[in-house]
Amino acid sequence: MSNEVEIKIPAVGESISEVFIGEWYVGEGAFVALDGNVVGLETDKATFDVPAPVSGKITRVLKSAGDTAAIGEVVGYMVAAEAPASAAPAASAPSAPATPPPQAATATATSQPAGGHVMPAAERMMETNKLASGSVAGSGPGGRVLKEDVARHLKNGGSGAAGGNRETKSVPLSPIRQTIARRLVSAQQTAALLTTFNEIDMFAVKELRQKYKDVFERKYGIKLGFMSIFVRAVVDALEEFPAINAQMDGNKLLYHNYCDIGIAVGGGKGLVVPVLRNAENMSFAEIEHAIIDFAVRAKKNQISLEELEGGTFTITNGGVYGSLMSTPIVNPPQSGVLGMHGIVDRPVAVNGEVVIRPMMYVALTYDHRVVDGKDAVSFLKRVKDIVEDPARLILEV
Numbered sequence: 001m002s003n004e005v006e007i008k009i010p011a012v013g014e015s016i017s018e019v020f021i022g023e024w025y026v027g028e029g030a031f032v033a034l035d036g037n038v039v040g041l042e043t044d045k046a047t048f049d050v051p052a053p054v055s056g057k058i059t060r061v062l063k064s065a066g067d068t069a070a071i072g073e074v075v076g077y078m079v080a081a082e083a084p085a086s087a088a089p090a091a092s093a094p095s096a097p098a099t100p101p102p103q104a105a106t107a108t109a110t111s112q113p114a115g116g117h118v119m120p121a122a123e124r125m126m127e128t129n130k131l132a133s134g135s136v137a138g139s140g141p142g143g144r145v146l147k148e149d150v151a152r153h154l155k156n157g158g159s160g161a162a163g164g165n166r167e168t169k170s171v172p173l174s175p176i177r178q179t180i181a182r183r184l185v186s187a188q189q190t191a192a193l194l195t196t197f198n199e200i201d202m203f204a205v206k207e208l209r210q211k212y213k214d215v216f217e218r219k220y221g222i223k224l225g226f227m228s229i230f231v232r233a234v235v236d237a238l239e240e241f242p243a244i245n246a247q248m249d250g251n252k253l254l255y256h257n258y259c260d261i262g263i264a265v266g267g268g269k270g271l272v273v274p275v276l277r278n279a280e281n282m283s284f285a286e287i288e289h290a291i292i293d294f295a296v297r298a299k300k301n302q303i304s305l306e307e308l309e310g311g312t313f314t315i316t317n318g319g320v321y322g323s324l325m326s327t328p329i330v331n332p333p334q335s336g337v338l339g340m341h342g343i344v345d346r347p348v349a350v351n352g353e354v355v356i357r358p359m360m361y362v363a364l365t366y367d368h369r370v371v372d373g374k375d376a377v378s379f380l381k382r383v384k385d386i387v388e389d390p391a392r393l394i395l396e397v
Helices: 120-128 147-155 175-190 203-220 226-240 284-299 373-388 391-395
Strands: 004-008 018-024 037-042 047-051 056-061 068-070 074-080 193-201 247-249 252-254 261-263 265-267 270-272 313-317 336-340 343-350 353-367
Touching: 004 056, 037 074, 120 147, 193 373, 203 226, 203 284, 203 353, 203 373, 226 261, 226 284, 226 313, 226 336, 226 373, 226 391, 265 284, 336 373, 353 373, 373 391
Parallel strands: 261 313, 313 336
Antiparallel strands: 004 074, 018 037, 018 068, 037 047, 056 074, 193 353, 247 252, 265 270, 336 353, 343 353
């Protein structure tokens, strides 16, 4: 058709020449508004969405989910058209629940539960057939429940009970999952990884937040969270123990006079680790704003490759997923990663008395080729001391 508009794969980074087709959010014949997300893409580092170049209908889909496509390649066509009166709101990329498969090996993975984010067509079919939420296992990227999944569920008798039709499906690993697998194995085989643990009494920090939360939010337009305090504590500890901020370079060590801190956040298709550049120069409010921005854009798959590259140290918070303790894995070529965990009220001894305090286990995994055990333990103890007494940051003691 001469009036067709091409849907092309955009450039997503200087080093990326090929992408993996994820999910088509709209099918042939469906209407999508200008800039509504049409198809999801995956690279070996991040996920992206392709917006509609015009408002109109999808006429042809040339690449299916699972196919690869080159930068600039045409993967579909549209024709410009006005939205029908009964059209649903413009399609946009669905955001999956924040599940923690590791990005570049920074956190312990957990399995995707059956019935992740339900696509609109699948949701309508489930409602029509009175299927309970979570009853259908999703096969789409990030565990999304597709219309085909609901149809298969109904075909198999509408239940997962034994005796129904049983299927096993072979799905090729996406570029992201291939990179994660490769880097996980590489990190274990090439680095001498050890983990040291400690626990932090969060009483002082919780009191600090309670005391200043209202004035902080009025002044900066954002809530004071735990992560900004941990980032500042980590920066302080990295400056005191610079080896943990260094990395191997052949037979040399590269020391950095800056702290680029990777923050693991839940994205639309997993955990991503955007980087706070020069975190040593950032205020609490700047850190909080940056982290919220990362979290919002990660769910929309809008984190750029440049924001994921580099980093001298990583912080990951498994506590948001309910983790009590884990051993995070270093993100090569970095030499350390701090794992935060859930805050649990527990009885502890304070000044000879047993009291109930909000306690958090923390873990530091480090490359023993770069970092001595004494420095690793001291680093984690420094983070503990600062979080338990945040005034240290002001007095620099």
